[in-house]
Amino acid sequence: MSNIVVFGSQWGDEGKGKIVDMLAQEVAAIVRFQGGNNAGHTLVVAGEKCVLHLIPSGILHPGKVCLIGNGVVLDPEVFLREVDSLAKKGVDVSPERLMISKKTHIILSYHRALDVAREGKLSGGAKIGTTGRGIGPCYEDKMHRCGIRAADLADPELLRDKIARAIEEKNVLFKNLYGAEEMDPEAVYQELLPIAERIRPYLADVSTAIQKAVDGGGTVLFEGAQGTQLDIDHGTYPFVTSSTTVSGNAASGSGCSPRMLERIIAIVKAYTTRVGGGPFPSELFDATGDYLQEKGGEFGATTGRKRRCGWLDMVVLRESVRLNGPTELAVTKLDVLSGLKELKICVAYEYKGQQVDYPPQEQNGMAFVTPVYETMPGWDEDITNVTSFAALPENARKYLVRMEELSGVPIGLVSVGPDRKQTFTRR
Numbered sequence: 001m002s003n004i005v006v007f008g009s010q011w012g013d014e015g016k017g018k019i020v021d022m023l024a025q026e027v028a029a030i031v032r033f034q035g036g037n038n039a040g041h042t043l044v045v046a047g048e049k050c051v052l053h054l055i056p057s058g059i060l061h062p063g064k065v066c067l068i069g070n071g072v073v074l075d076p077e078v079f080l081r082e083v084d085s086l087a088k089k090g091v092d093v094s095p096e097r098l099m100i101s102k103k104t105h106i107i108l109s110y111h112r113a114l115d116v117a118r119e120g121k122l123s124g125g126a127k128i129g130t131t132g133r134g135i136g137p138c139y140e141d142k143m144h145r146c147g148i149r150a151a152d153l154a155d156p157e158l159l160r161d162k163i164a165r166a167i168e169e170k171n172v173l174f175k176n177l178y179g180a181e182e183m184d185p186e187a188v189y190q191e192l193l194p195i196a197e198r199i200r201p202y203l204a205d206v207s208t209a210i211q212k213a214v215d216g217g218g219t220v221l222f223e224g225a226q227g228t229q230l231d232i233d234h235g236t237y238p239f240v241t242s243s244t245t246v247s248g249n250a251a252s253g254s255g256c257s258p259r260m261l262e263r264i265i266a267i268v269k270a271y272t273t274r275v276g277g278g279p280f281p282s283e284l285f286d287a288t289g290d291y292l293q294e295k296g297g298e299f300g301a302t303t304g305r306k307r308r309c310g311w312l313d314m315v316v317l318r319e320s321v322r323l324n325g326p327t328e329l330a331v332t333k334l335d336v337l338s339g340l341k342e343l344k345i346c347v348a349y350e351y352k353g354q355q356v357d358y359p360p361q362e363q364n365g366m367a368f369v370t371p372v373y374e375t376m377p378g379w380d381e382d383i384t385n386v387t388s389f390a391a392l393p394e395n396a397r398k399y400l401v402r403m404e405e406l407s408g409v410p411i412g413l414v415s416v417g418p419d420r421k422q423t424f425t426r427r
């Protein structure tokens, strides 16, 4: 068995949570390595739905170690809410199997407030449409070297001092730029103390825990959040999230060697969605877009916003292949396409009078491309109970084969419904 990386190949919400939950039974440990509770990963087991924002999507499998890596930004209140809600369902969330890296950066109220204030000041098309969870400001503090790390929660004096320093600067912005209320560092500190107390038992050396799992003969599953087009460097900047979402970050975001990353799975939705602002070349504004949105239940798992929907974009997927090096694709939500007369696949863009195979790299270049489509016949059959590639309607098989041809990567898994069981292997 190999270690596995699961990453989003589009704009997030590809169905990573479902696939991680499904693969978790084969591994010893599951690690989140970037992002925070901007993520919403949905698992459906025997008809029961569970949305996870921070805790790795392997938590429903008893005995599996779930790790939150240093590359994550963790809102401690959200973490504890998630812990409590899982515990209520009888899931073991004890620190013996659930750990937070001491190096993980902590999201506090001033990060959330700054996120909301910044978005509030942007207008119209300039709005990023962040989740308002304080993700960007927390990563900024990390890079600015004034962030609060999980280990600081066990050191009250250091914590008080660091909060005071971090808020001092933010208050200048709140007061003078955003017309928002200033924050009292002492109040933030006092509010945090009981939360810190509850977090402390979960603090661990995640890097060593990963090594231990591997030394014990087990394998590790690295669970990505967001998607490649939301990557801070490679995505549709500035309409991106603030972390490195590509597969390579599984190593540095969790504290292991890149040589550990073996089986790399690109999660690909059979069409495309995006939530929030920013360019989306294959977006549909017609009845087909509405059809995908409704049939696919395309509402954000974190903010409840309607997801924008469009055709499969192979320009985006090819770039994803180049950046992430997947050994296989896992295609999700194929069932949602049932009932469409014909399907379009974006195979190239027209950009500045030329046909291009990759997204332009200029800021917002993606907003000025025209998609070039290939059309394929659709299928009518309900495929939600199909359990093998061979049993799919011919046109569905052709659609998948075309994805393999255009991406140059074999499909490993196909998902035809939200339930853990509605998945089969390609070969």
Ligand code: GDP
Pocket (backbone or CB within 6 Å): 008, 012, 013, 014, 015, 016, 017, 018, 039, 040, 041, 042, 043, 044, 296, 297, 300, 301, 332, 333, 334, 335, 336, 415, 416, 417, 418, 419
């Ligand atoms: P993630 O953020 O990548 O984990 O994806 P989300 O959980 O945000 O969004 C994916 C949504 O699609 C969830 O509601 C899943 O339950 C659902 N889903 C996943 N795979 C399939 C599938 O093959 N078919 C259908 N119909 N729904 C799916």
Ligand code: IMO
Pocket (backbone or CB within 6 Å): 008, 011, 012, 013, 014, 038, 039, 040, 041, 128, 129, 130, 131, 132, 133, 134, 135, 136, 224, 225, 226, 227, 230, 239, 240, 241, 242, 275, 276, 277, 301
């Ligand atoms: P999962 O892991 C889809 C989007 C937001 C916004 C942009 C920046 O469920 O696939 P942020 O709050 O991160 O600063 O917002 O990124 N975004 C996501 N879109 N799925 C996600 O996560 C996302 N996480 C952030 O909508 O456009």
Ligand code: MG
Pocket (backbone or CB within 6 Å): 012, 013, 014, 039, 040, 041, 042, 301
């Ligand atoms: Mg999601």
